[in-house]
Amino acid sequence: MASERTTDPDALIDRILHLWRVDAETLPSEPKLAELTGASRNSVREALIRLEERGYVHRTQGTRTSRNRRLPGVGRRIDEQFDHSLSIRAAGYEPTLEVVSADRLTLESGVARYDDLPDGTVVLRTRKMWRVDGAPYALAEDLVPVGRDVELDPRRPVFDLAEKANGIRVAWETMWIDAIALEAERAAILSAEPGTPVIEMTYCGYGADDAIGYWSREVQLPAPEGLRNALIRRVRS
Structure with missing residues (x-):
């Protein structure tokens, strides 16, 4: 179960980005990210919103989150x-x-x-x-x-x-x-x-x-x- 403790938003974003660098092909679901990072579902959801604002992902209601795969080469x-x-x-x-x-x-x-x-x-x-x-x-x-x-x-x-x-x-x-x-x-x-x-x-x-x-x-x-x-x-x- 994911911890409900207070999570530093920037630290959580860094952990998610690290997971993506380790596995460039798989984009875990919110529950899986919560499990892997030890953060709550709400914290993970907020982190994904911040990542979308920064251009890392695109989220569409009713579909899975997709990653901006061009980012590593943009400079x-x-x-x-x-x-x-x-x-x-x-x-x-x-x-x-x-x-x-x-x-x-x-x-x-x-x-x-x-x-x-x-x-x-x-x-x-x-x-x-x-x-x-x-x-x-x-x-x-x-x-x-x-x-x-x-x-x-x-x-x-x-x-x-x-x-x-x-x-x-x-x-x-x-x-x-x-x-x-x-x-x-x-x-x-x-x-x-x-x-x-x-x-x-x-x-x-x-x-x-x-x-x-x-x-x-x-x-x-x-x-x-x-x-x-x-x-x-x-x-x-």
């Missing part, structure tokens, strides 16, 4: 929170993280900005570059409002920095995508030619109360196989 999902180093390693490559710069500054008006933080906001500004098997891949600039007098490790993911610097546990992230020609400064860091076509992604991470945890701007060079950006969304007929 890096831009609809989910991620850390580049983990994504690179998961794709079978060796990641290298380089902190290009890290400093605290007060934001001023009259200069080129991509954020909407108030003038006078004190932020930790970091620029970090990731390499894939030694080759430059992505360069990100993060602006994290600093509301606490704490020591911050710029190598940490921006999600962690936001929570430590200003106490905001980011709940949502809004992203804008543009195709741009790489300007000279960032091209030099990435060992690329100025004018190289790249994808630029601008992110705003904010908490459940709408407080800003960070702004981030990132450019990526053409990605190797397994790291191409992918968006998974549900489509209803």
Whole structure:
């Protein structure tokens, strides 16, 4: 019998995904998943709803749940929170993280900005570059409002920095995508030619109360196989 104890939803989702990786052909029923994971039927049902929202499965009333079997080959999902180093390693490559710069500054008006933080906001500004098997891949600039007098490790993911610097546990992230020609400064860091076509992604991470945890701007060079950006969304007929 499945346990009725309280189950951490994320941990249960991870257990279900692990079961699917072990057996790629069989999709157990809800009762079987409850038995295999030690969770209650209700917890398993909620986990499957979350998995459907993330594009892992498609559930139709009256029929069995079907799995999205293309997911293993889609690359890096831009609809989910991620850390580049983990994504690179998961794709079978060796990641290298380089902190290009890290400093605290007060934001001023009259200069080129991509954020909407108030003038006078004190932020930790970091620029970090990731390499894939030694080759430059992505360069990100993060602006994290600093509301606490704490020591911050710029190598940490921006999600962690936001929570430590200003106490905001980011709940949502809004992203804008543009195709741009790489300007000279960032091209030099990435060992690329100025004018190289790249994808630029601008992110705003904010908490459940709408407080800003960070702004981030990132450019990526053409990605190797397994790291191409992918968006998974549900489509209803």
